[in-house]
Every structure is written in C-alpha cells, then in structure tokens.
Amino acid sequence: MEKVLDVMMLGRVRFHELTMRGRVVLSQLPFNVTLLLVCLIAAIADPSVFTDVGFVMSQGLALVLLGVCFALPWDRLAYGLFLIIPVLDFAPIGILHYSNEDSLRGLGLLAVFPIMWLAGSGYRPRIMVPVGGVAALLIVWVPLFVDGTATPHTLAAELLVPFMLFTIGLGTSVMTLSAMAQQDRVEELLRRSETRERLLDTVLETVDVGVLVLDAEGQNAFMNPKQRQLYVAAIPDGVPTDKEEELLIFREDSDVPVPPGERVLGRALAGETVEHEVFRLGRGAEARMVSISARGFDDAAGERAGTVLASADVTDVVAAVHARDKFLAAMSHEFRTPLTNILGFAELLQDDSTLSTAAKSDLQIMMRNAHHLSHMVEDILAASLTGAEAAAIRLPLDLAELVRQAGDSSGREAAGRAITLSVSTDGPLPILGDRTGLVRVLDNLVSNALKYSPSGTTITLTSAEDGPWAVCTVRDEGLGIPPEDLKRVFTRFQRSDAAVRSGIPGTGLGLALAKEVAEQHDGELDCTSEVGVGSVFTLRLPLRTARSRRTAEV
Known part of the structure; x- marks a missing residue:
C-alpha cells in the first residue's frame, strides 16, 4: 500500500514496479476517489440523494469492486482477467447516472475512468476500446429505453458524450501502444547493452593485455587483472602507492626512472596519443618489459570522456x-x-x-x-x-662524393659483366650521416642493379639537389619487380619469385637494411619498377643546411 501511495504522490516508485495487485488497486482508486467527491458535492447540493436507493447502491457496488481489487491474488490469475473490474465499473456508473442525473449533472462522464483503464491496459485494444465505447453509449441509452422515451431524436441527442469518451479511449490506446513499443525497444537495447557489457568484461578479464580506463578527471574507472599484475611489478619495495611518479618505470636500456612528464599516463591525460612505446617496470628478475599504447575517447556528445591505456607484456619477446x-x-x-x-x-x-x-x-x-x-x-x-650498437655518429659528408666512390668501387665488376655503369653528380651535396652505413646502402643498391641486369645494359647512378633533399637514384635495365613483390621489396628476407627462379644469390636483407639506414638518417628510400624494363631506387637524405634550419626552428 505504501508503494501505491508513493506512485500517487509522484514519488520514487513507478507504476510498472508495483505488483499486479498494486497496479489493479491503483487503476481503480481514481474512480472510487471521484465517487467520494460526488458524495461531498451531493451533501452540499442535494442531501436527499443519500436516501435514493440507486445512489446508495452505486456507491456500495463501487466499494465492493475496490475490495475485490484488494482481495484477489491477481499475480496468480491469468493476465487480462483484471479487466473485468473496469467492465463491471460501468454498472455503478449506469445506476448512478439513471437515478441521479437530474440532481447531479455530468455523472455519465465517470465512464472515462473504466474506458481509460480498458484502453490503457494495452491488452487486445481492438476489443477493449470498442467495448468501452459501447458501454458508455449504453449508460445513456438504456435509461431512455427504460423510461420509454427512446426516439431517434432523443437517442441522437445523447451521442456526443459517448463518442467523446470513445475518442478518449482510442487516443489513450494509441499512446499506450506507442509507449509499450518504446518500452520494449528500450528493454531490448538494455538487454543488448548488458550482454555487450558482460562480453566486454569477459574479454577484458581474459585477454593477456593490461587495460586501464581513466575517467575525464583522471580517476581509475577500470583495471583488469593483467594490468594489476603489471602494476605490482612497478611498485617500489612492494608497498602499494597511488602516486604515478613513485612507480618504477624505466626506458628499455636505462636504470634511471622516466621523468613524470615523459610517462605515458601523464602524456595521455594531456591529450597525447601514444603508440607501442616500450618501458621496463620494476627492477631485477621480477621486472617486466611492456609495450604501452594510450589514447583518449569521447562520449556521445563529443566531449572528452576518459583515457584508455593498453599494456602488452613483451618481456619474453624482447x-x-x-x-x-x-x-x-x-x-x-x-x-x-x-x-x-x-x-x-x-x-x-x-x-x-x-x-x-x-x-x-x-x-x-x-x-x-x-x-x-x-x-x-x-x-x-x-x-x-x-x-646502442646501431647508433651511428653523424659526421659531415658529401653524398655526391659517396656516389662517385660507389661507382668507382663497382666499375670493375660492371666491366666484367659487360654492363655500362654511368655516374653523374651535380655538385656537392653536404649531409650529416654515418659513412659506414651510407656506403653500405649505396654499395647494396649498385650491387643489386648489377645482379639483376643482363649484359649489354646500362646502370645509371646519379645524385642531385632537390629542395631540402640530397637525392641519389640508381636506375637499371634489368628484370624489373612485379607489382605484388614491389610492396614487400623492403621486407627482411623477402625475395621476388623471379629472383629465386633465376638462381641469383641473395639473403633478402640488403634492401631492408638500406631502408632502415635511410630512415635512421631522417631520409627515405623508395622504388619504382616495371617488369622487363627495369627498376629505379631513389634515396633521399636531408641536406645539412636544411637539417640545421629545422633544428634551429625547433
């Protein structure tokens, strides 16, 4: 009963949260409360109605129906059986209207309560809405037939109120069905959302990747078991701490803790996206090498909602x-x-x-x-x-001179293969670089051109300035590289099918290493090729003056 009163007072409890008995009682109460108001109005307007048999009978019958609403276990009865109550409500309304319409006007409008109950139940609306309309019509027509005053004129005069009640019931039914459809959709979406949430929780609990989710304020919103395991490895002396700067986080080859401003968490909270940076958590045998990625995510409104960190344990891989x-x-x-x-x-x-x-x-x-x-x-x-072994010392070099030396060192081999090696340089090209690495790159490019070029062809080795770049090209008239192999030409241990079939020896490492050296010098190495025509390899390195300008700007 407390919940029923709470719903009536627009409290926290909602109608659908009540038991079936509570819903039936709450649906009947407005009708009985209105009948109580009728009694108060009658006491003021015409006290004599209390001696009328019809008035007393209608009030008593309404109280009996309210008692039935309280008494019956509607939860255990077949669904829809409760609609017998609003159908029976038309009886006291009809009696009251017939016996007291002269002294209390508008009693027929009480039929709006059972009609709205029938229409608002959502149960078989195509039956219940017409039933309510017919019952409302009978309330005003039956007295005319009982009194013998039923004529086409008197019957037509009483049609307006029943029709209005019918349209109210029809509108109530339409809104109820729409609300029920929306509720079903919402419940379906909630079920799907809950299923996805459980699936996501299961995935995050299962995967061998640490996941940490922070809210918009940077507070810990979620941490899966793997992340907790990695977090333990970074705790100094095994004493848990909430301070990020106290965790033992190191670069891969350093024993100096990473400064707070360079740690992934702080950078991610500042809006930076981090991709696969490797750190060491902890010291000694229990230390773990982790690859950490981090990025922020937005809510449905496009506002920053938080940050996600993913930590993969790569200790064994490293x-x-x-x-x-x-x-x-x-x-x-x-x-x-x-x-x-x-x-x-x-x-x-x-x-x-x-x-x-x-x-x-x-x-x-x-x-x-x-x-x-x-x-x-x-x-x-x-x-x-x-x-550290791959870290080269950058010294002032002239790429044009290195190109000429590469041509000179390969001239004898080219002559022995009856291949013309043409070298053309366009003035000095000052760069900063590792001589050993760049010499290896140029020798590899020329050696590859010689290996894949038949006798009688020409290999052209050129160098020139192109804006901020020092550019070297090696052009041959050899086998050429098919498009499907060209995409993997700089992959380690990758060799084209044509090279394998021709029996030309090689490891598939040279071009991959050449590209790595070019990228270590902030440069580029790319290739264009056509089968049967030849290939062109282009090496681009920053000119020393251009590099100096960029450094000064930074």
Whole structure:
C-alpha cells in the first residue's frame, strides 16, 4: 500500500514496479476517489440523494469492486482477467447516472475512468476500446429505453458524450501502444547493452593485455587483472602507492626512472596519443618489459570522456630478440675470421706465376664465392645490430662524393659483366650521416642493379639537389619487380619469385637494411619498377643546411 501511495504522490516508485495487485488497486482508486467527491458535492447540493436507493447502491457496488481489487491474488490469475473490474465499473456508473442525473449533472462522464483503464491496459485494444465505447453509449441509452422515451431524436441527442469518451479511449490506446513499443525497444537495447557489457568484461578479464580506463578527471574507472599484475611489478619495495611518479618505470636500456612528464599516463591525460612505446617496470628478475599504447575517447556528445591505456607484456619477446641478435652477431663474427683468411691467401696465390691457367680460373671462382659469402655475413651482422650498437655518429659528408666512390668501387665488376655503369653528380651535396652505413646502402643498391641486369645494359647512378633533399637514384635495365613483390621489396628476407627462379644469390636483407639506414638518417628510400624494363631506387637524405634550419626552428 505504501508503494501505491508513493506512485500517487509522484514519488520514487513507478507504476510498472508495483505488483499486479498494486497496479489493479491503483487503476481503480481514481474512480472510487471521484465517487467520494460526488458524495461531498451531493451533501452540499442535494442531501436527499443519500436516501435514493440507486445512489446508495452505486456507491456500495463501487466499494465492493475496490475490495475485490484488494482481495484477489491477481499475480496468480491469468493476465487480462483484471479487466473485468473496469467492465463491471460501468454498472455503478449506469445506476448512478439513471437515478441521479437530474440532481447531479455530468455523472455519465465517470465512464472515462473504466474506458481509460480498458484502453490503457494495452491488452487486445481492438476489443477493449470498442467495448468501452459501447458501454458508455449504453449508460445513456438504456435509461431512455427504460423510461420509454427512446426516439431517434432523443437517442441522437445523447451521442456526443459517448463518442467523446470513445475518442478518449482510442487516443489513450494509441499512446499506450506507442509507449509499450518504446518500452520494449528500450528493454531490448538494455538487454543488448548488458550482454555487450558482460562480453566486454569477459574479454577484458581474459585477454593477456593490461587495460586501464581513466575517467575525464583522471580517476581509475577500470583495471583488469593483467594490468594489476603489471602494476605490482612497478611498485617500489612492494608497498602499494597511488602516486604515478613513485612507480618504477624505466626506458628499455636505462636504470634511471622516466621523468613524470615523459610517462605515458601523464602524456595521455594531456591529450597525447601514444603508440607501442616500450618501458621496463620494476627492477631485477621480477621486472617486466611492456609495450604501452594510450589514447583518449569521447562520449556521445563529443566531449572528452576518459583515457584508455593498453599494456602488452613483451618481456619474453624482447628477451628472444636480444638472444637472436647476440646469436647472429656471434655467428657472423665467427664466419668473418675464416673468410678473411680465405680471401687473403687467395689473393696471395693469384700472384704465384707457377699456377696453371685452370688453377687460376678455379681460384677466381673460389674468390668470387668467398666475396659473396662475405657480403652475406656483412648483411647478417648489420641486421643483428640493435640498440646502442646501431647508433651511428653523424659526421659531415658529401653524398655526391659517396656516389662517385660507389661507382668507382663497382666499375670493375660492371666491366666484367659487360654492363655500362654511368655516374653523374651535380655538385656537392653536404649531409650529416654515418659513412659506414651510407656506403653500405649505396654499395647494396649498385650491387643489386648489377645482379639483376643482363649484359649489354646500362646502370645509371646519379645524385642531385632537390629542395631540402640530397637525392641519389640508381636506375637499371634489368628484370624489373612485379607489382605484388614491389610492396614487400623492403621486407627482411623477402625475395621476388623471379629472383629465386633465376638462381641469383641473395639473403633478402640488403634492401631492408638500406631502408632502415635511410630512415635512421631522417631520409627515405623508395622504388619504382616495371617488369622487363627495369627498376629505379631513389634515396633521399636531408641536406645539412636544411637539417640545421629545422633544428634551429625547433
């Protein structure tokens, strides 16, 4: 009963939250309360109505129906059976209207209560709305037939009120059905939302990636188990702390904690997007290497709603990469020493005048293959260098001079293959770079052109200034690269099918390493090619003056 009163007083409880009995009682109460008001008006306007049998009978019947609403267990009865109450309400209304219409005007309008109940129930509206309209019509027509005054004129005169009540019921039914459809849609969306929320929670609890969600104020809104595990690794001395600056967070190759302003959390809260930056959490054997990404997200209104951090534990991956690099470096060094000895003794043997022509030919084959193997070892060694080993000292260089030297060093091999090597440089091209790395790039580009060019063709090696860039191009008239292979030409260990079928030796590392060196110099290396026509490799490096201007601007 308290909930019913709360609904009537527009409190916190809503109609659909009541039990079926509570809803039935609440639907009947307005009618009984209005009948109570009728009694108060009758006491003032015409007290004699209290002696009228019809008046007393209608009031008593209405109270009985209210008692039935309280008494019956509507929750256990078939749904829709409760509509018998508004149908029976027409009985006391009809009796009251017939016996007291002369002294109390407008009693027939009481039929609006059962009509709205029938129409507003949403249960079989095509039946209930007409039932309400017919019942309202009978309330005003039956007395005419009982009194014998029913004529076409008197019947027509009583049509307005029943029709108005019918249209009220029709409008109520339309609004009720619309509200019910919207409620069903809302409930469906809520079920879907809850299902998605449970799915998301399950995914976040299952994935092997730490996820941290912060709200718009930077407060912790969600942290999955993996993130808590990584957080524990960063806690100093195992003592939990809420201060980000106290966590043990280091760069990959440093033992100095990352300054607060450079940590991902602060940068992300400031609006920066972070992509896969590697940090070390904690010290010692329990330290974890993590790759952290972070970005903000907006709400439906486009306002900043929070920030998401994703932390992937890459400890094992980093360890495996380091182990691989050490292995490759060790193996490359182990190969280099015997190869150097083989090449050295082979060069000494070349000067031996006692060797026969056949022996010298065999010696040339041995030296050629030893040189090829030496180049492969150099590529593998270069690929194995990471971190501090790959950091080169940038010195003032002239790219045009490096291009001329590359042409000179490859001239003998080009002549031996009956290939014309044309070198053209357009003045000095001052750059800052690592001589060893850039020489390797140029030698690799020219060597590739020689390997894939047939005899009688021309390789053109040029250098020129193009705005802020020093540009070097290597153009050949060789096999060319198919479009499907051109997309992967700078991928490590990638070789085109044509090169493999032709039996041309190679590791598939040279171009990948050349592109990495170009990018380390803030430059670019790209390629265009046409099968059967040839390829053009273009190296772009910042001119020293352009680099200085950019540095000054920063």
